[in-house]
Amino acid sequence: MPHTPLTADNSAVVLIDHEVGFSNLIGSQTIEENLNGTLALAKIAKLFNLPLIVTAAPEDFPAGPLYPELAQVLGDTPVIHRPPVFDAFENDQFAAAIEAAGRKKLIMAGIQTDVCLALTALTALDRGHEVYIVVDASAATTKETHDTAVMRLVQAGAIPVNWLAVGSEILRGWVDQPLAPAFGKLIYEHLPSWRHNHVASNAIAKYATK
Numbered sequence: 001m002p003h004t005p006l007t008a009d010n011s012a013v014v015l016i017d018h019e020v021g022f023s024n025l026i027g028s029q030t031i032e033e034n035l036n037g038t039l040a041l042a043k044i045a046k047l048f049n050l051p052l053i054v055t056a057a058p059e060d061f062p063a064g065p066l067y068p069e070l071a072q073v074l075g076d077t078p079v080i081h082r083p084p085v086f087d088a089f090e091n092d093q094f095a096a097a098i099e100a101a102g103r104k105k106l107i108m109a110g111i112q113t114d115v116c117l118a119l120t121a122l123t124a125l126d127r128g129h130e131v132y133i134v135v136d137a138s139a140a141t142t143k144e145t146h147d148t149a150v151m152r153l154v155q156a157g158a159i160p161v162n163w164l165a166v167g168s169e170i171l172r173g174w175v176d177q178p179l180a181p182a183f184g185k186l187i188y189e190h191l192p193s194w195r196h197n198h199v200a201s202n203a204i205a206k207y208a209t210k
Helices: 020-025 031-047 068-074 092-101 113-126 143-156 163-171 180-190 192-208
Strands: 011-016 052-056 079-081 105-110 130-134 159-161
Touching: 011 031, 011 092, 011 113, 031 052, 031 068, 031 105, 031 163, 031 180, 052 092, 079 092, 105 113, 113 130, 113 143, 130 143, 130 163, 143 159, 159 163, 163 180, 180 192
Parallel strands: 011 052, 011 105, 052 079, 105 130, 130 159
Antiparallel strands: none
16 A cells, blocks of 8 residues: 655546535435535645546536535536546546546545445556545445445555545645645634634633733
8 A cells, every 4th residue: 555645746636426416315424514525625636736637427417517616616627527437437538637637646535435436446546546535525325335435445455534634644734834824724614623723722822821
């Protein structure tokens, strides 16, 4: 299993099927939790200028368009609308986009964990990529099916991570990092407990000086 850290130069983010039509199928976490993790991961890709490959079904298919909040974050990032194939690599445009990104490490998330994400990730592993599965930006119909899919991928060689771990690994630390303030802002937006802890620490320090 690879141990070389994620960096802005060796990694790409892949988002699969974060579509409104799947919202009512998500049972392994709430839609709010999935949306939060997905948006955070997309923002990390934007912040560190990582290649961002996004794929989904055509908008007029039952799965429907992308989460509108995600579409807003993506901006002009192209979306690869593929026919109903579960393994996205079976779509030539997606496969070409992965090849064009030229990155060894693929940071992947998707709906559903056990179907489109799993099958696409397995092919990525077979093609020699190092695959990182972002568990809090992926979901399935039940927690059991999500966890089982993650276990299957781990046994195949994938690495389970969360969005905070991804961003932190790329940033490397708070000292002498120009993007640290922006990443801190991202954390405060998507992980309120960190923001609250910071506010509490400041309040305690201020009180202690009195």
